[in-house]
Amino acid sequence: MATQLKTAPARDFAGYNIAAEKEMVGRARELQPLLLQRASHGDEHGVLHPDVFDALTDAGFWAMAAPRRWGGLGTSARAMSLVGYELAKADPSVGWVYTVLHGTTWVASLGPDALQEAIFGSGTGHPVICGIANPPGTMEEVDGGYVINGRWPYSSGSAHAGWAQLGVGYTKPDGSPGGGFAYLRREQYTIENTWHMLGMKGTGSNTIVAKDAFIPREQFYNVAELGIGGHEEGKCHVGEPSDYWPFMPFLRATAHAVVAGAAAGIMDRVIEASHKRPIVYTSYKRQSDSVMMQGELGKAAAKISAAEALTFKNCDLVDAAGLAHEHLTPQQRALSKGEGSLAVSLLNEAIEELMFLAGSSAFADSNPIQRNYRDASFAMRHVANLPYVGYEILGKSLLGIEPNISLPDFI
Numbered sequence: 358m359a360t361q362l363k364t365a366p367a368r369d370f371a372g373y374n375i376a377a378e379k380e381m382v383g384r385a386r387e388l389q390p391l392l393l394q395r396a397s398h399g400d401e402h403g404v405l406h407p408d409v410f411d412a413l414t415d416a417g418f419w420a421m422a423a424p425r426r427w428g429g430l431g432t433s434a435r436a437m438s439l440v441g442y443e444l445a446k447a448d449p450s451v452g453w454v455y456t457v458l459h460g461t462t463w464v465a466s467l468g469p470d471a472l473q474e475a476i477f478g479s480g481t482g483h484p485v486i487c488g489i490a491n492p493p494g495t496m497e498e499v500d501g502g503y504v505i506n507g508r509w510p511y512s513s514g515s516a517h518a519g520w521a522q523l524g525v526g527y528t529k530p531d532g533s534p535g536g537g538f539a540y541l542r543r544e545q546y547t548i549e550n551t552w553h554m555l556g557m558k559g560t561g562s563n564t565i566v567a568k569d570a571f572i573p574r575e576q577f578y579n580v581a582e583l584g585i586g587g588h589e590e591g592k593c594h595v596g597e598p599s600d601y602w603p604f605m606p607f608l609r610a611t612a613h614a615v616v617a618g619a620a621a622g623i624m625d626r627v628i629e630a631s632h633k634r635p636i637v638y639t640s641y642k643r644q645s646d647s648v649m650m651q652g653e654l655g656k657a658a659a660k661i662s663a664a665e666a667l668t669f670k671n672c673d674l675v676d677a678a679g680l681a682h683e684h685l686t687p688q689q690r691a692l693s694k695g696e697g698s699l700a701v702s703l704l705n706e707a708i709e710e711l712m713f714l715a716g717s718s719a720f721a722d723s724n725p726i727q728r729n730y731r732d733a734s735f736a737m738r739h740v741a742n743l744p745y746v747g748y749e750i751l752g753k754s755l756l757g758i759e760p761n762i763s764l765p766d767f768i
Contacts, residue, residue: 373598373676374425378436384416385443392447396728399450399559403552404516409451419483422459424466424597427477431597434607434679435672438614442665445618446625447725449732450559452615454514457560460608461488461522463599465540467586471575473594476520476540487515487565488522488538494567496525496539502573503527505539510551513562519543521565525577537580545570556735585766598679604766606685606693609741610671613700616742617665619733620704623711624658626726631714644714653710660707664700671696688754690768691761695751698744701737708733 395406413419421437423429437459445452465476465486476484494507509523520543526536549564585604588595631645631654641647671693678685685693712719712730719726736742750768753761761768 373433374431377430378432381421381436382439382443385440388412389447392451393725396448403558404561405454405559410517413455418455419485422462423483424599426594434675435669438611438672441611442614442618445615446622449615449619449729450557452618453557453560456611456615457513458485458487462486467600468578470593472578475575484520485518486520486522487512487518490524493524493526496527502571503577505567505570505572508564508566510564511562512565513560515548515563515565516561521546535581538578539572540576541567541570541572556731601679601682602675603678603685605768606671606690607675609697610668613668613697616704616733616736617668619729620661620708623708623726623729627711627714650714653714657707657710660703664703667696667700691751691754694747694768698747701742702744705737
């Protein structure tokens with residue numbers, strides 16, 4: 358039986374919720390002492406401390422991921438990036454989990470009416486959705502829905518989510534391939550502990566396993582036909598700025614904000630320590646008195662500031678597209694990708710320079726700088742952040758070389 362769609366209320370949500378944005382960023386700053394206190398739990402157990410996730414929930418951060426038609430806050434991409442930035446200063450794993458979970462939940466809010474109703478219309482609070490698209494699992498059509506099978510590694514925040522958004526492939530009746538996202542409830546899949554990495558230990562990016570899991574038809578988002586953010590004619594649940602954000606530019610900018618926050622956290626601690634520690638085997642009783650140290654610090658700070666400017670410029674590009682209900686051009690996407698690559702390159706250089714100022718003691722397990730260093734280094738090497746790929750995409754765009762090396766939705 359077909360799902361009976363609810364009627365969306367006639368409300369105008371043309372802008373962003375600025376008041377809520379300021380409050381959410383402030384709450385993220387207030388949580389930093391707790392995150393720092395509990396960060397070692399993530400290193401030891403491979404998952405965020407329950408107190409930390411409860412604090413994120415109590416702060417209302419998951420409402421940022423949902424549109425206002427489903428009781429969400431209607432905040433901007435810039436606001437979401439700023440929250441991730443502030444969380445990452447204290448513990449980058451927390452910033453990453455927040456960013457991934459709100460990004461995946463946002464993707465679900467772009468889906469067809471029936472999907473949105475199934476996920477957001479239950480009235481049980483704001484959903485938290487983890488997800489992974491690659492490698493895709495398999496989907497087989499059966500009476501009333503589909504059967505899902507597969508293994509999806511690197512699913513950040515999966516221990517805390519009530520849903521999973523999983524990439525699947527299937528064969529159409531005519532024999533051609535299709536693909537999209539299958540949405541499974543938590544009780545429909547298991548999580549295997551496979552996350553044993555140098556960095557981002559607390560993200561719990563483990564492997565989701567589904568075996569013969571049945572989902573009704575409304576819990577499949579046919580991305581191959583609709584695109585991500587493609588709104589079919591007659592769609593009921595659509596109209597807010599976030600419904601028109603470009604997919605990868607949004608996810609990329611928010612991820613880069615996490616790396617920038619981790620770098621800023623390192624810099625803050627280097628500055629604080631420089632007023633207390635000497636430079637051994639020199640006449641400097643305080644590192645901060647060294648002119649060379651001052652210059653190196655200034656260089657690193659300038660690179661972090663430039664990376665932040667590029668990141669938030671791209672957030673503003675996403676927000677402007679949402680307000681205008683317009684798609685970015687291929688050239689805008691490619692430039693955003695290239696600028697994001699430059700942001701990553703600058704952050705990498707700045708972090709390495711700061712670690713020389715921090716000295717060998719910064720690599721102690723007990724030093725928070727070590728965690729920020731490991732996590733930032735790891736996050737910068739996520740496949741969506743690799744600078745050499747972004748530079749090639751931008752170069753091909755400037756030269757008019759088509760097709761580019763990535764699909765449009767992934768630039």
